[in-house]
Amino acid sequence: MSERINTPFTNEHFADWCLKMAEKKSPYWYGTCVYKASASVLSSKSKQYPDHYGSSRTSRYKQDIANKQVVADCVGGCKGYAWTNGGQGVLESIGTDQKYTSKYGSNGCPDKSASGMFSYCKSKGMDWGTIDTLPEIVGLALFTDGHVGYYVGGGYSVEWRGFNYGCVKTVVRERTWKYWAKLPFIDYGDTASAQPAETVTYTLGSRLLKKGSVGSDVRTLQELLNQLGAALAVDGDFGSKTESAVKAFQKKAGLKQDGKYGDQTHTALMAAIADNDIGQRTDRDPEPEQPSGTKVRIVCSGGTVNIRVGNGTDYGRISAVTDGTEFEYVATAANGWHAVKIGSQVGWVSGEYSEITTE
Numbered sequence: 001m002s003e004r005i006n007t008p009f010t011n012e013h014f015a016d017w018c019l020k021m022a023e024k025k026s027p028y029w030y031g032t033c034v035y036k037a038s039a040s041v042l043s044s045k046s047k048q049y050p051d052h053y054g055s056s057r058t059s060r061y062k063q064d065i066a067n068k069q070v071v072a073d074c075v076g077g078c079k080g081y082a083w084t085n086g087g088q089g090v091l092e093s094i095g096t097d098q099k100y101t102s103k104y105g106s107n108g109c110p111d112k113s114a115s116g117m118f119s120y121c122k123s124k125g126m127d128w129g130t131i132d133t134l135p136e137i138v139g140l141a142l143f144t145d146g147h148v149g150y151y152v153g154g155g156y157s158v159e160w161r162g163f164n165y166g167c168v169k170t171v172v173r174e175r176t177w178k179y180w181a182k183l184p185f186i187d188y189g190d191t192a193s194a195q196p197a198e199t200v201t202y203t204l205g206s207r208l209l210k211k212g213s214v215g216s217d218v219r220t221l222q223e224l225l226n227q228l229g230a231a232l233a234v235d236g237d238f239g240s241k242t243e244s245a246v247k248a249f250q251k252k253a254g255l256k257q258d259g260k261y262g263d264q265t266h267t268a269l270m271a272a273i274a275d276n277d278i279g280q281r282t283d284r285d286p287e288p289e290q291p292s293g294t295k296v297r298i299v300c301s302g303g304t305v306n307i308r309v310g311n312g313t314d315y316g317r318i319s320a321v322t323d324g325t326e327f328e329y330v331a332t333a334a335n336g337w338h339a340v341k342i343g344s345q346v347g348w349v350s351g352e353y354s355e356i357t358t359e
Contacts, residue, residue, distance in 0.1 A: 004189060008086025009107070011139025011188045017087040018077065018150045018158040019169065024094045026167035027064045028160045029071035034080020034090055034102065037064040037071045057163060068095050074148045074160045075114040077167070078141065082109030082185050108185040114148040117141065121181035122208070125260060128181035129207025130343040134172070139186055142177040151180065178343070201326065203307075205270075205319045206343055209261035213238040220304050220320050221261060224273055225249060270317045294329035296338045298322065300353050307347040311337035318347045329356060 005012040027037070030052035031045050042061050046053035053061070064071060070090055072080050081087045085107065089100030105111055112120050121141065122128055129135075131142070140151040142159075149159030151172070159175075160167045182188055202217040209218060219236035222245075226232055230245040243259040250257045253268040298305050304320040306313075311333040319342065327340035327349075336351035 008088065009082075009185065009187050011137065011186050013086065014078075014081060014183075014186050015138035015150065015152045015158075017081060017091070018167075019152050020091055021070075021072075021077070022158045022167045022169045024070075024091065024167075026094070026160070027060075027069050027071045028073060028163050028166050029061070029064070030073050030163075031076070032071045032073055032080075033076035034070055034072045034084055034087075036093060036099070037061070037067075037069045039065060041071075052163075060163075068093070068097065070094050072160050072167070075112065075117050077150065077158075077160050078117070078148070078183060079109055079111065082107040109183075114143065114146050117148060117183075118143045118179060118181060121184060122262060124184040125208075125210070125258070126182040126184055127208050128179060129202075130179055131172070131177045132343065133202055133207050134180045137182075137188060139183070139188065140180045141183050142172065142175075143179045143181065144176045145178070149175070149177065201322075201324060203319050203321055203325065203342060205263070205266040209238055211238055211240065211243045211259065216322055216325065218242070220322055221246075221269075223304050223322075224269060224320060228272060266319075270319070273320070274317055295326045295357050296329045296340045296349065296354050297357050298325040298349065298353060299355050305349060305353040307340070307342055307349055309347070311335060311339070311348045313350075315348070318342060318345070326357075332356070 004010040005016050007013055029037070029045060031049050032041065035041050042065065070093060080102065083102045083104060083106050084090050084100055089098065092098050093100050110120060134151065136153065138151060138153040142149045142151055142157055149157040149170070151157050152169070155172050156169055157172050157175070158167065158169050161170070202215045204217040204220040206217065209221060214237050216236060218238045219234055222232045222234045222242060225245045226234070228249065232241055232245055246261055246265065247257045247259045249269065250265055253272065255264055255268060298321050300323045304322055306320050307318045308315040309318060312335070327342060330339035330341060330346055332338050337348045338351060338354055338356065339346050339348055
């Protein structure tokens with residue numbers, strides 16, 4: 001750890017750099033990527049994004065220039081880190097006239113929006129998942145609609161939150177993050193803890209699965225592939241045989257045959273399993289009002305239980321889960337089906353295969 005934290009482009013170094021940028025109170029300037037605050041940058045960005053550089057903000061921007069600050073927006077934080085060769089010289093320049101070098105698009109980091117960066121991470125085959133599966137690995141990117149932050153460990157993140165906040169350290173659970181992902185241009189080293197212990201329950205489709213992954217969601221995947229004709233050992237270990245079975249399914253579904261179980265393959269598998277359903281519906285019921293302190297636990301003697309879009313078997317599947325899986329409880333319909341939180345959406349499970357528990 002001590003060596004990696006001093007090595008640019010390691011996840012430890014990136015997280016530490018983000019924390020130091022928060023300590024330095026780096027201001028938020030929309031459309032900037034770790035730029036030295038200057039009159040020329042202000043003029044350029046005011047013309048490019050007039051809605052974000054109104055006259056009411058001008059005095060604060062001028063104060064940032066006077067303070068010789070370094071500025072960024074949310075995704076500009078990670079882009080600027082990469083483009084300055086791992087943040088080299090950035091911290092030292094704050095409050096001084098010291099200069100540093102920034103090269104647009106360098107070090108494998110393209111110019112992407114916040115949402116575009118998440119798509120880029122997935123396209124490069126990086127590990128990702130829903131926020132409820134967040135592993136204890138610093139330097140991960142955290143995503144919600146149009147915004148990104150960076151995990152720094154212990155339940156905290158650093159984010160260029162907005163004009164009124166700047167770069168700040170925040171509590172992950174108090175924000176609206178939906179997903180996490182490894183950034184392609186960051187070296188995460190030996191992060192085996194990204195894979196859950198077998199005792200941790202994960203919902204199929206909540207994260208990228210690939211060779212080497214282990215967990216309850218891998219077991220569910222194996223069971224569903226077996227329903228389609230595979231002959232896999234249902235052991236929760238994503239080995240060579242599971243990878244081959246995923247590739248075979250991807251070929252049949254007309255997808256890229258990379259052997260990785262991501263969102264496209266998940267959607268295709270849910271559709272393939274649903275082919276045996278009659279009168280499949282896809283419209284969603286309105287989201288119920290959510291009480292607190294209650295969970296729903298899956299109870300089944302074997303196999304998997306479907307989580308569906310609505311409260312009945314005529315609705316499409318969101319995922320399939322195994323015995324013992326727990327979800328945050330939302331409500332119960334008149335027919336006994338329970339609404340639960342699954343990732344960033346609401347799903348439904350039959351009361352026949354689930355029970356309500358109180359913490």
